[in-house]
Amino acid sequence: MKNRHIDLLDGMWDFVFLGExxxxxxxxxxxxSYNDRMPVPSAYDAYPRYxxxxxxxxxxxxxxxxxxxxxxxxxxxxxMWNRIFVDGVELKTFSLPYTPIDLPFPASEQSKRELVVxxxxxxxxxxxxxxxxxxxxxxxxGIYRSVEVxxxxxxxxxxxxxNPVDLSSGDVDVILWVNDKTxxxxxxxxxxxxxxxxxxxVVLTEGVGTFRFNIPSPKLWTAETPHLxxxxxxxxxxxxxxxxxxxxxxxxxxxxxxxxxxVKLLGYCHHEAHPQFGPALSIQTHVQDLQLMKxxxxxxxxxxxxxxxxxxxxxxxxLGFYVFQESLGWGNREKNFSNEDFHQSQLEQTRKMIRSSWxxxxxxxxxxxxxxxxxxxxxxxxxxxxYELCKQEDPTRPATYASMYPFEDLFFExxxxxxxxxxxGWYAQLDKVRPLDEIDALFDKIFIHxxxxxxxxxxxxxxxxxxxxxxxxxxxxxxxWSEEYQLDYLDTICKRVVEDQRINGVALWQFCDGRTYSSxxxxxxxxxFNNKGTFDEYRRPKMSYAAVKKYFTSFKx
Ligand code: ADA
Numbered sequence: 001m002k003n004r005h006i007d008l009l010d011g012m013w014d015f016v017f018l019g020e021x022x023x024x025x026x027x028x029x030x031x032x033s034y035n036d037r038m039p040v041p042s043a044y045d046a047y048p049r050y051x052x053x054x055x056x057x058x059x060x061x062x063x064x065x066x067x068x069x070x071x072x073x074x075x076x077x078x079x080m081w082n083r084i085f086v087d088g089v090e091l092k093t094f095s096l097p098y099t100p101i102d103l104p105f106p107a108s109e110q111s112k113r114e115l116v117v118x119x120x121x122x123x124x125x126x127x128x129x130x131x132x133x134x135x136x137x138x139x140x141x142g143i144y145r146s147v148e149v150x151x152x153x154x155x156x157x158x159x160x161x162x163n164p165v166d167l168s169s170g171d172v173d174v175i176l177w178v179n180d181k182t183x184x185x186x187x188x189x190x191x192x193x194x195x196x197x198x199x200x201x202v203v204l205t206e207g208v209g210t211f212r213f214n215i216p217s218p219k220l221w222t223a224e225t226p227h228l229x230x231x232x233x234x235x236x237x238x239x240x241x242x243x244x245x246x247x248x249x250x251x252x253x254x255x256x257x258x259x260x261x262x263v264k265l266l267g268y269c270h271h272e273a274h275p276q277f278g279p280a281l282s283i284q285t286h287v288q289d290l291q292l293m294k295x296x297x298x299x300x301x302x303x304x305x306x307x308x309x310x311x312x313x314x315x316x317x318x319l320g321f322y323v324f325q326e327s328l329g330w331g332n333r334e335k336n337f338s339n340e341d342f343h344q345s346q347l348e349q350t351r352k353m354i355r356s357s358w359x360x361x362x363x364x365x366x367x368x369x370x371x372x373x374x375x376x377x378x379x380x381x382x383x384x385x386x387y388e389l390c391k392q393e394d395p396t397r398p399a400t401y402a403s404m405y406p407f408e409d410l411f412f413e414x415x416x417x418x419x420x421x422x423x424x425g426w427y428a429q430l431d432k433v434r435p436l437d438e439i440d441a442l443f444d445k446i447f448i449h450x451x452x453x454x455x456x457x458x459x460x461x462x463x464x465x466x467x468x469x470x471x472x473x474x475x476x477x478x479x480x481w482s483e484e485y486q487l488d489y490l491d492t493i494c495k496r497v498v499e500d501q502r503i504n505g506v507a508l509w510q511f512c513d514g515r516t517y518s519s520x521x522x523x524x525x526x527x528x529f530n531n532k533g534t535f536d537e538y539r540r541p542k543m544s545y546a547a548v549k550k551y552f553t554s555f556k557x
Contacts, residue, residue, distance in 0.1 A: 043140035043278035077145030221245025226320035245361025265505025267300030297552030302507035316362035326367030421464035466509035
């Protein structure tokens, strides 16, 4: 078996923070003086020396290639705006926070290669159309996920979708793309779990080819039995590797089914966030988070509000979680929808998200535009285009968006399941003496409305609901912000979810507390944190943990 040559560039890089430079677009990478060192991956503005700064930072490292060897760099996640140079030559300027991106670089006579990243973390509608200052989670800068150098041969597979199409026969359909569009065929061997499976002569048209192979009597993948197959597509000089799970998602008659069996999705919205490291979470933190969720009986994670780290998705494949993977957006309004750069960036990042996470068995739902203006006609074109894009890129998975308008939403026909964010009893009527009563009342009203609107055939999930609690704040009066109020709140909602068949799932808001904006916007956010976590930011459980665990672990379907 061969492997593609991949070097991980993670480690200490040269670094300098230049502050509020006027034009990072015209900085010359050869004229930078570095005065510090910085780990990659990490968010530099989470470290004490640069905490909270906004401006331009420059990173540099070196890597080696054999002379005359080209390749590509894979950035798994960066914030918020970047210009990338290899040997002084600009490869690309881009701003797609949290989104994996591959950048081909040219060959050189030299084997020592210089990589420079000019990175800017300022809010700017032109440079960074996807990220607004008011999003309710802190927007960090830097290279916060891994960077790899891939050194493939001259003809190589750039991407492949490996789709188990038949759970009983074990047929797997593959569509693959190669870098050279003039090639008309590709010979390859398929390996499954270290065993040679079959040889194929794949016909290529415009650099794209398809073929089918078979894994007899496959073991099925579910969150409870996360069986994975290691697949390697081996050409004469190269290997393209992935893992797949045999599972099928269907949405029918108001149900979400996995492998033909209806499931109730029980879990959390999960930010990649830590008070010391921002969005740069280690594999250790990922595993801790996932173990805590397993312990509570969760089978579901909504990756809010951006594509999750590929390393996190690998773990969800392996440990067994159903994931709602969504692209970056938060409460976008007319200003954004009327901005062509925002529109195009939404489409681009959603496409990249789907392509880079297509083979993950854990991903069962695509999402976009969290709490956008789905009650306004002006946002219709983008909602429709994003839905169509999801269906074109992937007809095998449902697509949806978290709506905050259960009664006024205009686009429920453009989604496969209805996802509602709401906070009855938290952002409650001020004169309500028993705000918790709002919870059941709201869902009763929503179901009457959906029935009248002829939408009862669509599965329904609560994509957010929750209440804030300050860790350790106990109060016999059970007031807002006390652990007691949050406990009663989550008890009420979890009971309703497990008992009501019309609710196909819940992603509680949220797994753990997370840092948010630090301006006067934080007046509703004590400590400048969103405090609705069942755990605090250091993953210490609040009282509500027991309620969630009680209902989720005892749910039998
Ligand atoms: C919204 C939003 C979340 C969070 C939440 C809250 O639903 O999608 O990101 O801000 O509200 O805590 O109010």
